[in-house]
Amino acid sequence: MRQRKLKNLDERLNAFSHLIIEDPAENKGRWKQVFGSDDPIWLEIGCGKGQFITGHAKAHPERNYIAVEGHESVVLRALEKADQLRADQADGGQKAGPDNLCFILEYVKDIRDFFDDGELEGIYLNFSDPWPKDRHAKRRLTYGKRLRQYVQILKPGGVIVFKTDNEGLFEFTLQQIQSEGMEILEMSRDLHHSPYNEENITTEYEDKFALTGKNINYVKFRA
Ligand SMILES: C[S@@+](CC[C@H](N)C(=O)[O-])C[C@H]1O[C@@H](n2cnc3c(N)ncnc32)[C@H](O)[C@@H]1O
Numbered sequence: 001m002r003q004r005k006l007k008n009l010d011e012r013l014n015a016f017s018h019l020i021i022e023d024p025a026e027n028k029g030r031w032k033q034v035f036g037s038d039d040p041i042w043l044e045i046g047c048g049k050g051q052f053i054t055g056h057a058k059a060h061p062e063r064n065y066i067a068v069e070g071h072e073s074v075v076l077r078a079l080e081k082a083d084q085l086r087a088d089q090a091d092g093g094q095k096a097g098p099d100n101l102c103f104i105l106e107y108v109k110d111i112r113d114f115f116d117d118g119e120l121e122g123i124y125l126n127f128s129d130p131w132p133k134d135r136h137a138k139r140r141l142t143y144g145k146r147l148r149q150y151v152q153i154l155k156p157g158g159v160i161v162f163k164t165d166n167e168g169l170f171e172f173t174l175q176q177i178q179s180e181g182m183e184i185l186e187m188s189r190d191l192h193h194s195p196y197n198e199e200n201i202t203t204e205y206e207d208k209f210a211l212t213g214k215n216i217n218y219v220k221f222r223a
Pocket of ligand 1: 045046047048049068069070071074106107108109126127128129203204205206
């Protein structure tokens with residue numbers, strides 16, 4: 001089914017052009033210059049409505065964040081949150097907002113199109129689309145080949161952090177981590193009742209599932 005576009009979507013997105021990186025491939029290898037700082041850069045692929053990434057940008061002004069999202073009507077909500085954060089931080093005289101958060105409005109095919117080797121400190125994948133049919137396994141964001149691409153753009157020791165409600169996708173991801181010979185640093189099948197929850201910042205999907213009592217699966221790993 002064709003996606004219903006929000007009214008005046010282009011116009012509404014344009015209002016946040018200061019937060020959007022129009023040609024991300026052009027910034028490959030020069031993201032530090034984009035932020036104007038040497039602070040470590042973290043990426044979220046599929047940020048949805050942006051609660052998680054804006055929460056992180058607020059909690060960690062000493063880091064820089066890039067959020068990627070291909071669904072424009074959805075990312076509009078994330079841009080609104082980020083812009084509000086920027087306004088709040090400007091009032092408080094603190095560094096945050098687009099100073100440490102920007103957006104790429106695309107569906108990632110090969111993340112190496114946008115980032116050079118070793119440019120990132122970490123990558124977040126939150127409640128990624130499960131693509132449950134076997135024949136669609138390659139589309140999953142934790143498919144082995146994609147994990148190898150992520151590792152390439154991470155600095156040595158850089159981490160990938162994954163959360164999902166979906167048991168099948170979680171098992172698949174653990175298998176991919178194992179077959180790629182990667183190292184699990186933290187893991188829980190019930191994040192919200194685990195010690196890792198203390199520093200957890202939730203996503204919109206996570207809140208929705210948690211309200212129904214659904215357990216949240218979590219794994220942090222590296223090459
Ligand atoms: C199930 S939603 C979860 C959204 C958000 N992470 C959350 O937890 O609330 C998955 C999101 O990932 C986005 N997405 C899926 N594949 C993507 C890709 N290859 N590049 C960028 N975004 C993608 C979708 O558009 C969708 O908004």
